[in-house]
Amino acid sequence: MSTQSNKPKARLPRGLVDRHGAELTATRAMLDKIRAVYELYGFDALETPAIEYTDALGKFLPDQDRPNEGVFSFQDDDEQWLSLRYDLTAPLARHVAEHFDALPKPFRSYRAGFVFRNEKPGPGRFRQFMQFDADTVGAPSVSADAEICMMAADTLEAVGIARGDYVIKVNNRKVLDGVLEAIGLGGDENAGRRLTVLRAIDKLDKLGVLGVTQLLGEGRLDDSGDFTKGARLDAPQILTIRKTMLRGTPKPMNEDPVTISETSWLDQLERDFADNETASAGVRELRQIAQLCRAAGYGEDRILIDPSVVRGLEYYTGPVYEAELTFEVKDEHGRPVRFGSVAGGGRYDGLVARFRGEAVPATGFSIGVSRLLHALAHLGKMDAEPEIGPVVVLVMDKQPERIADYMKMVSDLRANGIRAEMYLGGGGMKAQMKYADKRNAPAVIIQGSNEKDAGEVQVKDLVEGAKIAAGIADNAEYRAARPAQFAVKEAELVEAIRGVLERRAAPSLGLAD
RNA sequence: GCAGGUGUAGCUCAGUUGGUUAGAGCGCCGGUCUGUGGAACCGGAGGUCGGUGGUUCGAGCCCACCCACCUGUACCA
Incomplete structure (x- = not known):
């Protein structure tokens, strides 16, 4: 029988993609812009490996039932569990803890890299994706948080998002915790419900006020008919949450919430929760952050205190931030596209302490590179221009001495900084022309025996040629x-090719043509 | 994980009440053409009809289970 059945299938696991061409170029350009801003702010580069000991990453210790839940894990030959990193923050905490004595404090660093999550992929969600982080470790004051927010705003503008098309939303976990305490959800016995409530609030921009309210109460039936159990709060509790966390949201998807100013919201919160120490501390911190940002010239159009921001539920301990794109884009069916948050972060005072015992305050944020790039593409800010291919020297004559001639031409072009190659395939002239076309070559060089005898070469400008050809209907004539x-x-x-390339580089000056 | 939907060529899809050797367009490769991308004409490759089992004289079509993908939802450090 045939070997067909044991041939491997050329395929990629779900949630993973190959990238090439314009997308890679655009990614590189964007990373450069982000890096420039981070360095301007005084952050230094740091690279850590993609693999860490599983226990260093945090809570995801593999168990027998589900060794790979959420993270990709495997055992080393000494039986120790290793995992692919699922963010860049946990590895940073490990690095800082490991080299604590040698590092300057505060330690300011940035890093870009792929992270891996073993979960269901969706549109714009992959199992391998790139993050670009910056963190300040060892700085307890909210100045560090305010600085991160300002840098986030600067970064988004640097990559091409106009002021007004984004907002950095800031909240404080202490406020959230304090309010939950105040409505009787404090203490270990309510940890589960607190989590449910926070998750519900986090869905505000997705489900709207109505959906969140349902999730705070009995629960919600989604479009597919599936029911999500709610937090089962009573009416007064729900009202309190709606009045605080759901209020003041900058982009109400529903008419319900009343948008009020940042300061009004802070005043109201301070008044309503004056006797709650946690909430009050949170409000004080938020006021300071706002004050620092305003003093530096960042208005509410760029950095906004917003009570509905929740972020990750695991390790944030203070201020949390989220960068949201606010412009509207329609997809091919005319429906609005949501980009959601393209970056986020916050204060994680407990993460390094896991390794050292002593508290090490830290704050930082993370950009979702692929998501941001996707958004830029919709904004038309991504250079989607295909790369200009190499000049292709056609092989008209396969005699060894002629091949040497062709390679010499290529060599001369390269010596003059012109991207060039000799056709290395086995095809005839037509195949070679098709190849040059597919490579987006600006020109081909043709030298058969006739040209060789005359000491000449034929240069064909493929871009011009395509233009002219469009006006020729008949094949024979073409x-x-x-x-x-x-x-x-x-x-x-070389001079002739240079001329072709120059014409290509400045087509807008095409009057002389 | 839960709910719903969809699986026929690289892509988009036809395929009669179950009936010989499963089709089209586009794409791909080659030829017409010792000389030229697109177009034209001619030819070619490419399918265990998602998989396994069942019903039947006979299954792309009917039944059961499984798998993959899509959408929503849950989780998301």
Whole structure:
């Protein structure tokens, strides 16, 4: 029988993608812009590996039932569990804890890299994706948090998002915790319900006030008919949450919430929860952050105190921030596209302490590189121009001495900084032309025996040629026309190609053509 | 994980009440053409019809289970 059944299938696991061409170029350009801002702010580069000991990453210790829940894990040959990192913060905490004595404090660093999550992929969600983080470790004051927010705003503008098309929303976990305490959800016995409440609030921009209210109460039936159990709060509790956390949201999807100013909201919160120490401390911190940002010239259009921001539920201990894009984009069906948050972060005072016992305050944030790039593409800010391919020297004659001639041409072009290659495949001339077309070559060089005898080469400008060809309807005529093709002396080859490339680089000055 | 939907060529899809050797367009490769991308004409490759089992003389079509993908939802450090 055939070997067909044991041939491997050429395929990629779900949630993973190959990237190439314009997308890679655009990614590189964007990373450069982000890096420039981070360095301007005084952060230094740090690289950590993609693999860590599982216990260093945190809570996801593999168990027998589900060794890979959420994280990709495997055992080393000494039986120790290793995992692919699922964010860049936990590895940073490990690095700081490991080299604590040698590092300057505060320690300010940035890093970009792929992270891995073993979960269900969706549109714009992958199992491998890139993050670009910056963190300040060892700085307890809210100045560090305010600085991160300002840098986040600067970064988004640097990559091409206009002021007004984004907002950095800031909240404080102490406020959230304090309010929950005040409505009787404090203490260990209510940990589960607190989590449910926070998750519900986090869904505000997705489900709207109505949906969140349902999740705070009995629960919610989604479009597919599936029921999500709610937090089962009573009416007064729900009212309190709606009055505080759901209020003042900058983009109400529903008419319900009354948008009030940042300061009014802070005043109200301070008044209503004056006797709750946790909430009051949170409000004080938020006021300071707002004050610092305003003093530096960042208005509410850029950095906004917003009570509905929750962020991750695991390790944030103080201020939390989230960068949201506010412009509207329609998809091909005319429906609005949501980008959601493209970056986020917060204060995590307990993360390094896991390794050291003593508290090490830290704050930082993380940009979702692929998501941000996706958003930029919708904004038309991504250079989607295909790369200009190499000049292709066609092989008209396969005699070894002629091959040497062709390679010499390529070599001369390269020596002059022109991207070039000789056709290395086995095809005939037509195949070679198709190849050049597919590679987006600006020009091909043709030298058969006739040209060789005359000491000449044919240069064909493929871009011009395509333009001219568009006006030729008849096939025979098209072939005879040899559009945008001309002969030059062998010695003038480099100069001729340079001319073609220049014409290509400045098409808007095409009056002379 | 839960709910719903969809699986026929690389892509988009046809395929009669179950009936010989499963089709089209586009794409791909080659030829017409010792000389030219697109177009034209001619030819070619490419399918265990998602998988397994069942019903039947006979299954792409009917039944059961499984798998994959899509959408929503849950989780998301």
